[in-house]
Amino acid sequence: MLQKQPRQWWQLGVSRVTVAAFFISVTLLYCLSTLQVTFTPPDLPVPHSCALLPDRQTSQSATANGSQQDSNICVPKVDIMFMKTHKTASSTFLNILFRFGEKHKLKFAFPSSRNDFLYPSPFQHTYVGGLKSGMCFNIMCNHMRFNAPEVAKVLPRDTLYITILRDPAKLFESSFHYFGHIVPLTWRIPGEDKVAEFLRDPSLYFNPDGFNSFYLKNLLFFDFGQDNTLNPDDPRVEESIRLIAERFNLVMLLEHFEESLILLKDMLCWEMNDLLFFKLNSRQENSVSKLTPELRAKALQWNGIDWKLYKQFNLTFWEKVEAYGRERMAKDVTELRRRNAEMVKICIEGGHTVAAVNIHEQAMQPWQPFGERSIRYIFRADWMLWGEG
Structure with a gap:
């Protein structure tokens, strides 16, 4: 029998290795194709805080909001969701936050x-600009429809x-005036006093599925993300009101704005100067619909959820x-008013708001409801405060 030459043995070995490598490669590719591997990195935890505490003088009172370090030191609070x-x-409150945030x-x-x-x-x-996993922020305060789990992220x-x-x-009266022009269902309301006509029988002019209709019914409850x-x-x-009460540490009231700010100051360990404010974007008196006792009752009935919400937090506020x-x-409150009055003399030209028609520089015009010029503004020639109320 003829024996294979060394060259033949080498060629045979290469062939076998090639075939084996081919089958191994195919098997490996098959396994990889069926194996599901997730390469998404895990979310980084949100930091406890991402700001150095501002320099403050030691306060003699301690807060009850978790910012207390010892029985004699009140540490200012800088992490806020408004x-x-x-x-x-x-x-108006937003301007307070902006000033505080810029200062610190x-x-x-x-x-x-x-x-x-x-x-x-x-x-x-x-929806947050530039947000990346693990990033931290101190303050969030722009308009949103509240969604607690997402805010917590x-x-x-x-x-x-x-x-x-x-x-x-x-x-309701203010919202109707301000947003009514962008709610098509209100366009067919007859008469001069459209608020009164709407409240006479809201069902004629309201459809829950209508475009922007949420502006005209229980707007507060809607802003909180509820039905x-x-x-x-x-x-x-x-249940929703209970959850709101659990989530929010302080619910302020517009009708008692200064008292609300004092409670805020106490809770956050801020200084009185942090609270100074000017009322932004007030309406001209002749643009405000007068609600008779009868119309007020109808407005509260129509906005029954908001009325329930308000009464609950009015109770806890007091x-x-x-x-x-x-x-x-x-x-x-007296001290806050005194300091505000001092600032008005320094900062506001004429000491009062200015009608939009008297502000000639286009860049400084306040936003107006469509077709109207009813929003007034506080103004000084060399600077201004901004916002929409």
């Missing part, structure tokens, strides 16, 4: 494009939640005032 509700002077170089979570977080869509953390764990409410009848078309007696309303001390509150 739920900016519509037509509640929230822009805090980080704001701003919308990625518009001046709101894609309202009226429920807030998503992806953006802000530090110990963030304090604050918002403001307004008497629902007055809020504004529920019956006020629906158990879901009570409980906080009692705990703070009535005499102490009166003294602090």
Whole structure:
């Protein structure tokens, strides 16, 4: 028998190795094609806080909001979520936040494009401009439709939640005037007093599925991310109010704005000068519809959920005032008004708001409801405050 030459043995070995490598490669490719591997990195935890505490003088009182270091030191609070509700002077408060944040170089979570977080869509953390996993912010305060789990993905764990409410009848009148022109269902309301005609029989002019209709019914409840078309007696309303009360550390009231600021100062360990404010974007008196007792009752009935919400937090608000001390509150409010009056003399030309028609520089014109010039502004030749209320 002829024996294979060494060259033949080498060629045979190469062939076998090639075939084996081919089958191994095919098998490996098959396994990889069926194996599901996730390469998405895990979310980084939101930091406890991302700001150095501002330099402050030691306060002799301690707060009850978790910012206390010892029994004699009150540490200022800088991590804040302000739920900016519509037509509640929230822009006036926003100016306070902006000044405080700029003074202490805090980080704001701003919308990625518009001046709101894609309202009226429920807030998503992806709406924050430049947000990346693990990033931290101190303050969030632009208009949004509140969505607690998504907000919690953006802000530090110990963030304090604050918002403001307004008497629902007055809020409805203001919202109707301000937004009515962008709610098509109101365009066919006859007569001069469209608010009165609407309240005579809202069902004639309201459709829950109508474009922008949410502006005209329980707008506060809607801003909190809830169903504004529920019956006020629906158990879901009570549950929603309970959840709002659990989430928000302070619910301010427009009708008691100065008292609200004093409570805020006490809770956040701020200074009195941090609270100074000017009222932004007030309306001319002749543009405000006068609500008779009958119309007010109808407005509250139509906005029954907001009325329920307001009454609940009006009760807790005065409980906080009692705990703070009535005499102490009166003294602090007087001091705040005195300092505000001093600032008015320095900062506001003429000491009062200016009608839009008298502001000739286009860049300084306040936003107006479509077809009207009813919003007034505070103005000084060399600088201004901004906002929409």
